[in-house]
Amino acid sequence: MNIDEKRFTASTEIQKPVPTKRGKSTTTWFALYGFLFISLALFVYVTNVLLGPLRLLLFDPPLFLRINELAIWYSGIPLVIGTALISWDLFRNVTRIRDAKFVRNDPPANRFLTVALTAYNDERSIGGAVKDFRAHPLVKRVIVISNNSRDRTMEIAEQAGAIVFNETRQGYGACVHRALREALKFEDTELTLLCEGDLTFRAADIEKFLAYIPHADVVNGSRIVEQLQERDTQLSLYMHYGNLFAGKVLEMKHLGAVSLTDVGTTYKLCRNVTLRELMPLLDPRINLEFNAYFLDTALSAGVRIIECPVAFYPRVGTSKGGNVNNRIATRLGLRMLWGIFVDWKGFFHD
Ligand SMILES: Nc1nc2c(ncn2[C@@H]2O[C@H](COP(=O)(O)OP(=O)(O)O)[C@@H](O)[C@H]2O)c(=O)[nH]1
Ligand SMILES: [Mg+2]
Structure with a gap:
């Protein structure tokens, strides 16, 4: 067998997942x-x-x-x-x-998705977002989690064909936690796609996520690629490099386990088997820094995470999160860093 043949055979072999040493912390x-x-x-x-x-x-x-x-x-x-x-x-x-190095090749048997969108007074964008995701042939359903919206978010989401829930506990973390919990209740899908209902992310990226999922438990969207950014998005130069820095910090904490260039993207595809194990470890009281917290907690639990570049568009409607201005973004960034370096529990309240 020559080298090329060997390489071919090796790459087409069914790969046995190498067991991760769960329970033993590999935090560096x-x-x-x-x-x-x-x-x-x-x-x-x-x-x-x-x-x-x-x-x-x-x-x-x-x-x-x-x-x-x-x-x-x-x-x-x-x-x-x-x-x-x-x-x-x-x-x-x-x-x-x-x-621990190996390329996992484990395509999910069921490629259909339950899409979960977060929404907080997002009446201007939610209808478009629901329709965008519902139009994708692999999307079984779209659920929308409104977080005490006082505008017509819930009504418009329902009209657009979503299953709508209201999360009464205020905060992005509580909203995401509820979204994942509700999505897990549907047994006809094995994959949950988490996203925001503000039209910053689009359903056209579903194929990208599906191309990466055989290699991991969670595919996390990254907004790092310049050619995938529309003009005038929320990702200013400051946010771009801030996220890159925080991503590298998190990478250092889990040396050899992950490559990260963005820690602030809600858009992610998760295997439900993994989410079920992860949910009890996640505290919904962690607020806007929830994404970085999710990644850190998942990595500590031995979850395999891979990044996938996604397209990023300008927000429709007013921003309420960490993107309002650089002062709020800096505060959020510092809270994330504190979470990574010290602990996440110190910052329950905004
Ligand atoms: N800021 C904020 N966002 C929430 C809350 N509950 C749900 N959300 C949703 O969570 C997402 C926050 O995302 P982010 O990109 O950080 O802020 P954005 O600029 O308002 O989109 C949006 O989809 C909001 O609609 C909340 O209590 N506060
Ligand atoms: Mg947003």
């Missing part, structure tokens, strides 16, 4: 904190270099020069500590990471 805390140290070092270094010209403008006061020099010099310490911590985790986990 050293790498995670190493990343924090390196980020801190770079921040101090760059800020102080940039302060240089300001110092000269102020006629070079000696105390300013001293602080400036010391800060630049000593930023090397967190840089070295951070590098050492990451190296340590890489060294410690190199065998585990290598042994």
Whole structure:
């Protein structure tokens, strides 16, 4: 058998899933904190270099020069500590990471979907969103979870053909939690597609999700690809890089288990078998940072997550989430980082 034949045989073999070591935490805390140290070092270094010209403008006061020099010099310490911590985790986990590598090829037997849309005073978009998803041939049903909407969201969703629920506990986390719970009750589908009813994401991406699902338990949408972004979306440059940074932080926490470029996308396809195991671990009180919390919790439980680039469109209707302005986005980002670095429980209330 020549090399090409071997390669062909290997890639078409039915792959046996390698058991993940569930129960034993594979969280790479050293790498995670190493990343924090390196980020801190770079921040101090760059800020102080940039302060240089300001110092000269102020006629070079000696105390300013001293602080400036010391800060630049000593930023090397967190840089070295951070590098050492990451190296340590890489060294410690190199065998585990290598042994865990495999391409899963496990297409779901039933490719039909239950689509669950979140909605909060989204009367301008919900009708269009429901119709868009219902028109897809693989969509069995669309359910809409309104979160105490005071406008005509529920009525319009119903007219468009959705099964509508109202979640009385206010908050994005409570809304998503309810959406997943309701979707799991339908036994004729094995897959749940979670999305928002604000027309930022479209049903045309269902094929992309289905192409990735054989490789994972959860396919998480990513808005990182420039060519898949419409003009004037909510994803400003700030949000784009903020999400990328948070994604890489989460990647460091679960070294070797995942690649992430976006932590803020609701749009995701989940296998119901996985969701059933995951639901008891998810606290609906976690609010707008719920997506990052979902990913972190799932990864800690050994769930296999793969990213899939999705198209992103401008929001129809007014924004109420983390996209209202950069101040709110920054607060949300910091809460996410706190959740990843420390714990998610500290932030039950908005
Ligand atoms: N902000 C907010 N969103 C909610 C709430 N309940 C449900 N949602 C829905 O959750 C999604 C929030 O998404 P996000 O993209 O962060 O904010 P958006 O800019 O308002 O779409 C939207 O689909 C909302 O309609 C809530 O209490 N607060
Ligand atoms: Mg939205």
